[in-house]
Amino acid sequence: MDKPLRVLIAKPGLDGHDRGAKVIVRALRDAGFEVIYTGIRQTPEMIAAAAMQEDVDAVGLSLLSGAHLTLFPAICKELKKKGLKDVLVFGGGIIPDEDIPVLKKAGVDGVFGPGTPLQTIVDYLKGKLAVAR
């Protein structure tokens, strides 16, 4: 049997909206992932260090405060600095459509806003990580 895939769900910055992140954690756990949750108020350095020590396959970022254009790219940079080039970065929260291309360019592979069916996110992750394996 295949070993479970590991995902870190992180909340960078000062944003305290954690419901969405917790919903994602639950959905991924129920879909067979081993999910590590960092809690709120994490710096890009803390998130990258946690991703490295936990040796995760993917890092999911949740942000509703509007600071995604600075924080998400900063985290991608920090992950690369730690040598984690193959880790899939994805995210969600309140993110305007026009910001998505900017985030993708910075290294965020997929972005999912409010109302996205959880199954869509699960299928996306399984698909991406199956290819990576």
Next chain:
Amino acid sequence: MRRGDHAAASRALTAVVNDAPGSEALAKEFFKASGSAQKVGVSGPPGAGKSSLTGRLIAHYRAKKLKVGVLMVDPSSSISGGAFLGDRLRVMEHAVDPGVFIRSLASRGMIGGLTYAIFGAIHVLETLGCDKILVETVGTGQDEVEIASVADTVLYVTTPAMGDEIQAMKAGAMEIGDIFVVNKADLAGKDKAVADLKAALGLGHSAGQAVKAWEPPVLATSAKNGEGIVELAAALDGHWTHLRKSGEGRARLKGQHATELQFWIQRRVIKSALDRVTDKILEDMVLRKTDPASVGRRLLEA
């Protein structure tokens, strides 16, 4: 890795925990390099403050420039195979400290509060050069006695609110604890809880039982405001000294190796045999073409 390369340690942990091809050769090296760190098991019911106390102990050891490795085990769902590994939340402040390495592990089918790969993971952290290794168990509130054959020192954590439960505490927990802690001492009722626990431990000595060389201390701590942490660390050091000066340390190490061997055999022999149970075999059993003993022997011998 011996020079403290966290990235290398992290990859090694994955290989060992996943039983990846080639990991056995690595595991042999890690075992040779291991055996000198103090392994502290942190056990107790859910919500008692195991993770929070672990965070406090990390800070205490770091102030003394000791390297700390942390393994935190949470249960895997038996249905989805997934797991929510939530302990890290309480120790995130230490994430960026190069002297601390923290890894969350899922129980992956093992009952008893740990995971079959726990020894392999410990040996990786020992090879990384950790002086102290903290192992937090699942904390089911059930008897989690396995930790006693994995750790050198078992810390058992309760709270004032668990007063009545202490009375009913399973004999198992009483016997495996080397140090008992009433955490959340900032809340009301700590003195009574400490007294109750001491009384319960005293009753644990049956007549005729030899006087123990180590009397488990009962301490009050607060992971919230830091009360009692220095005393707790001193008790942990005291137990470590006791283990090394008496023959007890070596006896425990042997017990750990016996358990490690048991886990290895369970993982390889039993699990690999069970993995080979096919639907065809079960179908043949339904038709009474074969029986458990015949199939069992064939699978074990294959």
